[in-house]
Amino acid sequence: MKIKDLRVHSIAVADPPLRSSYGLHAPYALRTIIELESEDGIVGINETYGGEAPAAALRAIRGRIIGQDAFRITGLLQSDTTPTSTSRDRSQTYLLPGENPLDEHTRTFAAIEVACLDLIGKSIGVAVCDLLGGRVRNKVPFSAYPFFKHAGGGGEGDDVREDEYGEALNPEAVVMQVKEMIARYGFGSVKFKGGVFDPDLEIATVRLMREEFGPSIPLRIDPNAAWTVETAVRVGATLADALSNGGYLEDPVAGIAHMASVRKRLLDLGIQTPLASNVAITSFDHIPAAVASDAVQVILCDHHYWGGMRQVQHLAKLAHTFNIGLSMHSNSHLGISLMAMAHVAAATPHLTYACDTHYPWQSEKDEVVTGGRIDIKHGCVTIPEKPGLGVDLDFDQLARGKERYGRISYKKRDDEAEMRRRIDPGWKRLLPRW
């Protein structure tokens, strides 16, 4: 199945002013859509990180892709020359997901791999999950993903989107946001983005959620490494009940050693709340130290930066082997990424938590798959009875996204700069902040 063409499309989609320890989401999230065409004229598609650098990296390997057999793609990852002695720097502690140059190769390979799988699937009439060994589930559960946010639905000028959830800068408003999300999508668990305000306010927010939704809705809080070990232990101890029954404490502190300290101190207090990570642990290089020090009990996988779907399956088996849970990380994304996440999750037996998704934060107006937004019902995405990823490109919508990208000044995600621009000119990301 020879590849005849690789087309790379940079698009922008409206994104609401969501807050995290990294700063503030800009009015646009950037994504890259790729098309991989075979000699038979069949096209595989995929979606990955946006902005200039990811698109440039994809264009740079175009010459190595054209003429290749879509089935024989592992060799591309094999040629990864990323040094393995830079584990710490390879994390997402200081850089946003998608922005660490040390992961560029794995991100680029992942983008090509999924497009190949979609191309293969569409060519032979098989769903991507079944190309990966076969689905073990048809419905993939996702979590509600509430954020502290300012007013606004994202976009600028003609692109301004309806603010579906409104401003949420206090516990009550965040709980309202979750209620709304559960009403619309039926989510059965909640991942709450913290690290934004004083930990006591965030503790109060989690507690209010627990009161409101009860123990049947597992809760997670993720401050993206904003806390000291001391603070993390205090929050962990205070929220021991609220995070019980399937919840976890995600990246409370920066780095594997600090994560291990938090774990040890919580265990000393008799608190079993698992620690999860997609900030300290973002590559296989990080795992030996994490395992040796019991730094994480849950790893958040993400095929976009772990090197593709097969690497996520390897990671899952590794996690299962070491009795580590597996969840899934998300970035702002559209329907192609959502379906890709669902397919790899469907083909991964050891997926032990509902996956994250930012999908509720995006708008129908920006979706680039035909038929509009993917359904999330009862909190789940169902694997469709269609070949490949099960989605196709809406070229009118793609053109709108490209036009938007060309028009705006945002070409690289920079939440810290955006925070300074919109909220606080003196703002700096501090690790730890509290």
Next chain:
Amino acid sequence: MKIKDLRVHSIAVADPPLRSSYGLHAPYALRTIIELESEDGIVGINETYGGEAPAAALRAIRGRIIGQDAFRITGLLQSDTTPTSTSRDRSQTYLLPGENPLDEHTRTFAAIEVACLDLIGKSIGVAVCDLLGGRVRNKVPFSAYPFFKHAGGGGEGDDVREDEYGEALNPEAVVMQVKEMIARYGFGSVKFKGGVFDPDLEIATVRLMREEFGPSIPLRIDPNAAWTVETAVRVGATLADALSNGGYLEDPVAGIAHMASVRKRLLDLGIQTPLASNVAITSFDHIPAAVASDAVQVILCDHHYWGGMRQVQHLAKLAHTFNIGLSMHSNSHLGISLMAMAHVAAATPHLTYACDTHYPWQSEKDEVVTGGRIDIKHGCVTIPEKPGLGVDLDFDQLARGKERYGRISYKKRDDEAEMRRRIDPGWKRLLPRW
């Protein structure tokens, strides 16, 4: 790609009287050949452990296979209910490969998985290695595999086979055996089966090989856990030079804890010779303890009992992550297993040693693939430009193998009983023996 039929064929093939710490090879090695037929009438094939139990296990899951989609097979492994708290008993320390009932599910799944991959490959015109993410090598290196052996080429009555290598019960004869194998197949490394005679004789054998072949031919010795920690350390120290340059000491002692002791004591002596295992470590359950105690530096994979080709790929990534080398184990086998080993090796980036193979011990007269025996040239099997595994069944030869199986009394591998029957009526397997 619905599966319409599963056919299970028990065959016997002549096998020379090879010695190991388990005892003596019987005059026949037993194998099971399976055919998996799709609704389109295309047939995928595979080869696995022989005798009554493996064939019965395959027949027992026939009802779960018929009507299934060959692409959706992971679920079968997912339903593995083997308890994970029996790591020690799951090893091959006390039972021969293929004989541990705790691994029956993974062995049975593996047999089906490979047949599915062959069926899929033959249906869509793609090589099995490329269904697994793509080949990273076209030629897969194998090792010469000398044994102490008695006179005879295996088989009984009309089945008696030519004794290509002659009796080999001393160092000189084993070196002659290796020379002959290298002359015929071009092997570039040697894996020597020890654990049979006094360790000093085996030390002398390895040293003679080193003298004869020089440091460019890496040497391994595998006594299948026949030694005490004391003896293993002495052999490791004595053979430090002879096993350097890409060699290893394989399963010198029984169990992960003893392996770790040997490793520590050798390191204390400044000896870096890696320890390898396919006896102490035969499942993912064994890995956490092995990693924590640095018990092995090389794992021998084997898709036949690790649960299939994808599980071997998971194992390889795990080994790479923990800086553990990967080699490949072999049992007495024919061309289908050899090609399956070659395909999974071709699609596994982190394969750091030449694979084991018993193939030189089998005969053209017993081969069941069309066109006769698979070529091993310059020590390598080349992945053919053919779909699936690249081999097809010779039904006349298959019929002869089945007839042979029906006629003989051997229905289960039992090297200890065979040793008593042929060599020493009082023989018992002792762990450790020396």
